[in-house]
Amino acid sequence: MSFLRKKRLFILLIGFILLVALIGFSLRDREELTIVEEIVDDTVGLAQSIIHAPVNLVTDITGNIGDFKDTYKENRLLKEKLAEYKGLIYEVQELKEENEELRNNLELTESDSMRNYKSIQATVISRSPERWLEQITINKGKNDGIKKNMAVITAEGMVGKVMTPSKNSATVQLLTGFDQFNRISGKINRKGDNIVGMIEGYDKESKHLIFRIIEESKKDIKKDELIVSSGMGGVFPAELPIGKVQEVVPDKYGLTKTALVKPSADMYEINQVIVVDRAVQTDANQESEEEEGE
Incomplete structure (x- = not known):
């Protein structure tokens, strides 16, 4: 047993020596590996x-x-x-x-032209879905002094008139929805020779207002001449811009002339409007007449 034990120790020692030799051999500086x-x-x-x-x-x-x-x-x-x-x-x-x-x-x-009228500022809150060019709804109504047929304008010119007021809102019929039964008395201002006529509806094909000329001038009507309200219709104040003449055509009988008018106000983009109470001017005129009579 002792011999076998010594033999194992000897083999282990020899293996350890060889391992150390191999490690030393591998660690030395060499140009080539084995x-x-x-x-x-x-x-x-x-x-x-x-x-x-x-x-x-x-x-x-x-x-x-x-x-x-x-x-x-x-x-x-x-x-x-x-x-x-x-x-x-x-x-x-x-x-x-x-x-x-x-x-x-x-x-x-x-402005001076509006001081004799009661002006009510209003905001457009909706448009008529089926006829969005013809009607709008504003956020002022009877509680704010709005009445039927009151004129509705913007800074650019006429827009339409109040059609059906309710307590807190009102429906406005635009000029583009006017027909022959909704007329506006208008004129073209000229020195001593005004041209008077009536706005009698809207031509949807040409997208122009129809201005039927009643009293013609000695001079021909020119393109871009401004048509304003005459104040004679009982609804709209005077001198409010309606639109500019684009074309003048005679009727089928050749007796009168009709002007196609481009509206001054943008009917597509209306956000803020003014409702005008014309009765204020009448009251003011009556008061002034009474004072003069006294």
Whole structure:
């Protein structure tokens, strides 16, 4: 037993010496490796490349997926910010336009031509869905002094008249919805030679108001001449712009002439309007006449 034990110790010692020798041999400076070392290095390198290739592939794919997710989130966030920015731009533009309309309407109500009338500022709250060019609804009604047939205007000119007022709102019939039964007395101002006529409806094909000339001038009517209200119809105040002449055509009998008139007010974009109570002027005239009689 002791012999076998000594033999094992001897073999272990010899193996340890050989291992130390191999380590020392491998660590010394050499220009070339042994065949065994080359085989071992090549085997280890091949194993590392085989293992690292799928690991690197999985790592790259995972990283790309993460980048795509981040890019998608950033893109969605930028789109939301852009939509908010566009919304703010539109809102600011609408506020500017509304502010401009209110300012123009205020200047008109304070002008000399409107001081004899009671002016009621109103905002358009809806349009008639089936005839959106012909009717609008405003946010003022009987409680605010609105009555049927009151004139409705903007700073640019006539818009229409009140058709059906309720307590807190009113429906306005636009000039584009007028027919031969809704006439407006108008005129073309000329020094000592005014041209008088009647607005008798709207031609939907040409998109112009129809101005039937009653009293003609010695001079021909020219394009872009302004037609204003004469104040003789009992509804609209005088000197309010109606529109500009675009064309003059004779009737089929050649007895009278008709002018096609482009409305002064934009019937497509109406946000702020003024309702005019003409009765105030009548009351003021009566008071002045009574004072003169006294």
